Amino acid sequence: MTTPQDELLPATRRALLHRIAVAQSEGRAPSLVAAVVRGGRAVWHGARTSVDGHGPDENVQYRIGSITKTFTAVLVLRLRDEGLLDLADPLEKHLPGTGAGEATIAELLAHTGGLAAESPAPWWERTPGSLRPQLADVLGEQPFRHPVGRRFHYSNPGYTLLGALVEKVRGASWEEVLRAEVLEPLGLRRTSAQPQVPHAGGWAVHPWADVMLPEPVEDLGRMAPAGQLWSTTGDLARFAAFLAYGDDRVLAAETVREMRMPAAPAEAADVVDGLSYGLGLQLQSRDGRLLFGHSGSLPGFLANLTISVEDDVAAVVLANCTSGPPLALVGADLVRIVAEAEPRIPEPWRPVPDVDASVLDLAGPWYWGTQAFALRLAADGGVSLEPLSGYGRRSRFRANGDGTWTGLEGYYAGETLRAVRRPDGSVSHLDLGSFVFTRRPYEESAPVPGGVDPAGWRGIG
Incomplete structure (x- = not known):
């Protein structure tokens, strides 16, 4: 009923x-x-x-x-x-x-x-x-x-x-x-x-x-x-x-x-x-x-x-x-x-009619140092960035129409998120108010902080 x-x-x-x-x-x-x-x-x-x-x-x-x-x-x-x-x-x-x-x-x-x-x-x-x-x-x-x-x-x-x-x-x-x-x-x-x-x-x-x-x-x-x-x-x-x-x-x-x-x-x-x-x-x-x-x-x-x-x-x-x-x-x-x-009934999920392939390429996991974050695309062209587990800074971002986004809440309110690309067009990293987010923890080819130690990851022998 x-x-x-x-x-x-x-x-x-x-x-x-x-x-x-x-x-x-x-x-x-x-x-x-x-x-x-x-x-x-x-x-x-x-x-x-x-x-x-x-x-x-x-x-x-x-x-x-x-x-x-x-x-x-x-x-x-x-x-x-x-x-x-x-x-x-x-x-x-x-x-x-x-x-x-x-x-x-x-x-x-x-x-x-x-x-x-x-x-x-x-x-x-x-x-x-x-x-x-x-x-x-x-x-x-x-x-x-x-x-x-x-x-x-x-x-x-x-x-x-x-x-x-x-x-x-x-x-x-x-x-x-x-x-x-x-x-x-x-x-x-x-x-x-x-x-x-x-x-x-x-x-x-x-x-x-x-x-x-x-x-x-x-x-x-x-x-x-x-x-x-x-x-x-x-x-x-x-x-x-x-x-x-x-x-x-x-x-x-x-x-x-x-x-x-x-x-x-x-x-x-x-x-x-x-x-x-x-x-x-x-x-x-x-x-x-x-x-x-x-x-x-x-x-x-x-x-x-x-x-x-x-x-x-x-x-x-x-x-x-x-x-x-x-x-x-x-x-x-x-x-x-x-x-x-009578909790609010959410709107039905529907796929977006179109998506920019260069933006879709940004979706998924990113790392700030060793902490994992997920970047998700919103139907209105905005994005969100949130930790995959535990506590951490999170925010929604409004699209600015020029390939950048502006933070709407929390620590990143008003800050600019942008994808930094290499000469060949591939994405090097995300820059968020000077913070660097990379596809792998401490990615060697990325700018600050880069690989941190040239000897790379190691165990304790």
């Missing part, structure tokens, strides 16, 4: 419902909604309790807090991809006079710019944005807490600066640019800077009694690029698919892959959990899975977006309470439930 690819099995759906039911009950959330994405589309929605007397669904808005930062990062990377700035540019080059201009755009995206975590008092999440009309009000007299580029230190003002950068380069408000360049192309019609009916109200739940207090809704003003947005599980499911696959109308797949590459060192306290940060995305290793996405919170609301590319599964979880259910754990559990109950 088979099931349509976009439909989850009844047992899987029940396990998902059970997980969010436990989270809502134990976390004492007024309401909790969730969605699961597989194959680029939402395949499950779940909800517990009600919003304004009716069951919440994929169209009810919740405030998503710092998931807003990922949207802002997308806008910045669009500017980079259009050639309007470089991530290595100091902010001062494009947005002068802030007092924080020595930080680069990449450092601001990765929270390594050394800026304070919060704006000066009063507490920005609980006071009107009108109290901070200028960037100077957001940054204060001493914006830096650490040397620029030296450590990861999560910074809300840093993303305020990135939003101001978008406004300066585009000549329009952050909200207008976001709508025109991301929300409309991706069809995120229920994502907005201000709440739209139907939306959940935000609540504080008493820690020692089952009573609630309504939380006020503040417009964050200048801080909007760090946490203003409202959205739904339906819209965030579509956004998750975009972050997994890319969309050429917004960002190419290569750029969204770049966003989820580690760009900041993990804090010592986070190393055990495998936490780090990319360009606008939180990265985590959990249950043997590489997860990326973002969490968010503002008074009255919690939010989480978790994606596993390898499993082709994403989860969205939203709740309308100031604290309570651990949504990052819930999101990771929803991904795990689907990945383990």
Whole structure:
């Protein structure tokens, strides 16, 4: 018996419902909604309790807090991809006079710019944005807490600066640019800077009694690029698919892959959990899975977006309470439930339609000194290099179209792989960032290290 690819099995759906039911009950959330994405589309929605007397669904808005930062990062990377700035540019080059201009755009995206975590008092999440009309009000007299580029230190003002950068380069408000360049192309019609009916109200739940207090809704003003947005599980499911696959109308797949590459060192306290940060995305290793996405919170609301590319599964979880259910754990559990109950079915193997004979000649075993590696050809023209046994450096390589390849990950990320040929056209060796790989261990005719000893291999007599 088979099931349509976009439909989850009844047992899987029940396990998902059970997980969010436990989270809502134990976390004492007024309401909790969730969605699961597989194959680029939402395949499950779940909800517990009600919003304004009716069951919440994929169209009810919740405030998503710092998931807003990922949207802002997308806008910045669009500017980079259009050639309007470089991530290595100091902010001062494009947005002068802030007092924080020595930080680069990449450092601001990765929270390594050394800026304070919060704006000066009063507490920005609980006071009107009108109290901070200028960037100077957001940054204060001493914006830096650490040397620029030296450590990861999560910074809300840093993303305020990135939003101001978008406004300066585009000549329009952050909200207008976001709508025109991301929300409309991706069809995120229920994502907005201000709440739209139907939306959940935000609540504080008493820690020692089952009573609630309504939380006020503040417009964050200048801080909007760090946490203003409202959205739904339906819209965030579509956004998750975009972050997994890319969309050429917004960002190419290569750029969204770049966003989820580690760009900041993990804090010592986070190393055990495998936490780090990319360009606008939180990265985590959990249950043997590489997860990326973002969490968010503002008074009255919690939010989480978790994606596993390898499993082709994403989860969205939203709740309308100031604290309570651990949504990052819930999101990771929803991904795990689907990945383990219904593992991804691989695409059928098919031979490539054509192959360059000179490239095919490179496939097979190679030796770095005495360690054996295998070079394999990929259907897209790329190659991979990995140890045949034990531990060792491995990487996938992208074809450059000129007979060379560029490393995509690990130690060889960004390094060039090329085949060095003899005058007769035969392959002498592979050069990988100056490392020599030969067909035999320490091949005598190869350059450094060559045969090492002219007496050759020997035993001990």
